[in-house]
Amino acid sequence: MTFGRPSVWEDGVMARIEQRPAGPTHEVFNQAAALENYNVFGEDRPLTEALRREGAGWAEDRALQVGEVAGRARTLRWGAEANENAPTLRTHDRLGNRIDEVEFHPAWHELMRIGIGHGLHALPWREPQPGAHVARAAMFIALSQAEAGVGCPISMTYSAIPALRAQPQLVQEWESRFLSLEYDERLVPAPDKTGALCGMAMTEKQGGSDVRANTTAARPVNGGGPGAEYELTGHKWFCSAPMCDAFLVLAQADGGLSCFLLPRFTPDGDRNRFHIQRLKDKLGNRSNASSEVEFRAAWARLIGEEGRGVPTIIEMVNHTRLDCTIGSTAGMRAGVANAIHHCAQRSAFGKRLIEQPLMRNVLADLAVESEAATVSAMRLARTYDEDAPELRRLATPVLKYWTCKRGPAHTVEALECFGGNGYVEESGMPRLFRESPLASIWEGSGNVQCLDVLRAMARNPASVDAYFAEVDEAADAEPRLDSYAASVRDELTDLEQIEARARRVVERMALALQGSLLVRYGDPAVADAFCASRLAGEWSGAFGTLPAGTDFGAIIERHAPHV
Numbered sequence: 001m002t003f004g005r006p007s008v009w010e011d012g013v014m015a016r017i018e019q020r021p022a023g024p025t026h027e028v029f030n031q032a033a034a035l036e037n038y039n040v041f042g043e044d045r046p047l048t049e050a051l052r053r054e055g056a057g058w059a060e061d062r063a064l065q066v067g068e069v070a071g072r073a074r075t076l077r078w079g080a081e082a083n084e085n086a087p088t089l090r091t092h093d094r095l096g097n098r099i100d101e102v103e104f105h106p107a108w109h110e111l112m113r114i115g116i117g118h119g120l121h122a123l124p125w126r127e128p129q130p131g132a133h134v135a136r137a138a139m140f141i142a143l144s145q146a147e148a149g150v151g152c153p154i155s156m157t158y159s160a161i162p163a164l165r166a167q168p169q170l171v172q173e174w175e176s177r178f179l180s181l182e183y184d185e186r187l188v189p190a191p192d193k194t195g196a197l198c199g200m201a202m203t204e205k206q207g208g209s210d211v212r213a214n215t216t217a218a219r220p221v222n223g224g225g226p227g228a229e230y231e232l233t234g235h236k237w238f239c240s241a242p243m244c245d246a247f248l249v250l251a252q253a254d255g256g257l258s259c260f261l262l263p264r265f266t267p268d269g270d271r272n273r274f275h276i277q278r279l280k281d282k283l284g285n286r287s288n289a290s291s292e293v294e295f296r297a298a299w300a301r302l303i304g305e306e307g308r309g310v311p312t313i314i315e316m317v318n319h320t321r322l323d324c325t326i327g328s329t330a331g332m333r334a335g336v337a338n339a340i341h342h343c344a345q346r347s348a349f350g351k352r353l354i355e356q357p358l359m360r361n362v363l364a365d366l367a368v369e370s371e372a373a374t375v376s377a378m379r380l381a382r383t384y385d386e387d388a389p390e391l392r393r394l395a396t397p398v399l400k401y402w403t404c405k406r407g408p409a410h411t412v413e414a415l416e417c418f419g420g421n422g423y424v425e426e427s428g429m430p431r432l433f434r435e436s437p438l439a440s441i442w443e444g445s446g447n448v449q450c451l452d453v454l455r456a457m458a459r460n461p462a463s464v465d466a467y468f469a470e471v472d473e474a475a476d477a478e479p480r481l482d483s484y485a486a487s488v489r490d491e492l493t494d495l496e497q498i499e500a501r502a503r504r505v506v507e508r509m510a511l512a513l514q515g516s517l518l519v520r521y522g523d524p525a526v527a528d529a530f531c532a533s534r535l536a537g538e539w540s541g542a543f544g545t546l547p548a549g550t551d552f553g554a555i556i557e558r559h560a561p562h563v
């Protein structure tokens with residue numbers, strides 16, 4: 001091994017220095033070109049295979065179209081521009097009237113137009129058929145790699161539909177607007193628009209996870225009841241995408257915490273008393289606006305029964321949790337694709353980084369994690385297509401917890417593959433890094449997911465059976481998986497201090513599920529590396545710690561994007 005003066009210098013660099021003509025101080029070489037102008041979907045083999053396997057082969061051409069657009073240099077540039085030029089709030093017009101408008105950079109609108117135009121907010125509701133949620137998940141994974149911020153309003157609009165369906169009059173009025181493929185950015189009354197977006201406002205200052213602490217009050221205008229008019233007074237500490245046309249909101253009615261649809265305009269065409277106080281100055285997700293809002297007797301309509309707010313809005317939250325899982329999967333894919341692409345071009349110490357044994361271990365390990373996330377996220381998406389409520393109930397928080405928890409660690413390591421360049425904005429890696437913790441906080445943070453898993457298992461034992469039935473689909477195929485699954489089963493029978501142990505329990509449930517899917521469907525080298533590290537080894541969780549005998553070459557080649 002050569003420290004100090006590396007052999008690559010002896011091979012070529014000194015010769016170049018000696019031949020340097022007078023003029024520029026240096027020649028630029030050994031810098032890796034950006035990963036762009038490639039098909040984000042088509043070059044993702046685990047994702048392409050999962051799309052076919054999980055019942056959405058019919059959507060492959062459409063996913064390829066989104067993948068091609070998402071990988072274009074122009075689209076990737078829009079992603080950067082939308083973040084460099086964060087949205088701004090205009091509370092009043094020049095005459096002093098409240099307007100509560102958010103202004104976005106044109107790049108944001110371009111990205112939104114791509115997402116809405118391809119139906120990422122609506123596909124399963126517009127075209128209900130087997131594989132529709134899977135198809136949408138694949139397209140969402142592709143577009144998120146160009147820019148994740150637009151995923152927020154797109155995901156909320158997609159997720160609002162099942163909650164809205166609890167109130168038929170509102171479905172009649174709003175659903176076709178939310179399902180439109182036209183992106184209409186204007187803040188005008190919804191009946192005048194060609195398409196509309198839906199947001200969600202639950203979190204208040206005194207409580208986000210614990211929404212029962214909400215104090216926003218709902219007063220019926222004409223007696224109240226399902227679908228009736230109410231006035232809401234209170235505040236919301238987080239309300240993302242406040243430029244949406246309507247929001248699902250939780251507020252306290254006489255009958256308890258209830259779910260409302262609150263539009264930006266009242267039926268007579270006036271601006272609703274929905275006042276945006278300020279936009280949050282966030283770590284990442286900067287292209288997207290997240291706000292604090294006050295409702296001053298804001299006009300809204302009840303969805304479902306008074307007091308049934310949580311069960312009503314949970315229909316929405318389940319889908320946004322699915323999107324957190326697939327969003328983190330997208331971040332991991334972006335990380336590993338960029339890292340492999342960089343290391344294939346950059347040399348150090350006489351070899352390309354991708355040929356250095358220790359870097360091969362890191363890249364392969366990142367790829368294993370990305371493939372585990374992909375197969376499990378896509379399997380989860382299929383539970384939303386199928387009549388599989390038990391598996392969906394448990395697998396959603398299990399995978400939301402673990403996939404989102406692995407995201408930031410994965411991104412940090414992918415960033416480090418770039419060396420110093422990874423710490424510099426132009427590489428795109430800092431943006432990916434800043435985005436990465438968000439999915440774990442959104443829609444119920446890590447602990448809340450783990451407690452939800454315990455709740456699901458206690459209240460719905462059939463969900464545990466459905467979970468093990470899925471894991472056991474790979475029974476007898478891989479001894480390391482069999483013994484790991486048996487140990488998870490044993491662990492679940494031990495209720496001693498289960499709440500304090502919940503993270504470890506849920507992590508192990510996620511690993512057993514991912515292991516089962518990889519053994520059945522993953523690349524053999526990937527499945528072997530997963531079992532050897534995550535299931536059977538003394539795994540530290542750090543990347544680059546796969547056993548030395550792993551088939552690094554096969555794993556890296558499988559995940560390498562070809563430009």
Ligand SMILES: Cc1cc2nc3c(=O)[nH]c(=O)nc-3n(C[C@H](O)[C@H](O)[C@H](O)COP(=O)(O)OP(=O)(O)OC[C@H]3O[C@@H](n4cnc5c(N)ncnc54)[C@H](O)[C@@H]3O)c2cc1C
Nearest residue numbers: 200201202203207208209238239240290443444445447448
């Ligand atoms: C960028 C951004 C955008 C957002 N957009 C929206 C939006 O559009 N609409 C909306 O309604 N909300 C939104 N949120 C809010 C988000 O959903 C909440 O922040 C999240 O649910 C956590 O709630 P909290 O912030 O009140 O934290 P808390 O509830 O105070 O939780 C703090 C910590 O305590 C943990 N914790 C809570 N209860 C327990 C327990 N029983 N045992 C152990 N640990 C526990 C949590 O896991 C968390 O780690 C957004 C947040 C962010 C960061």
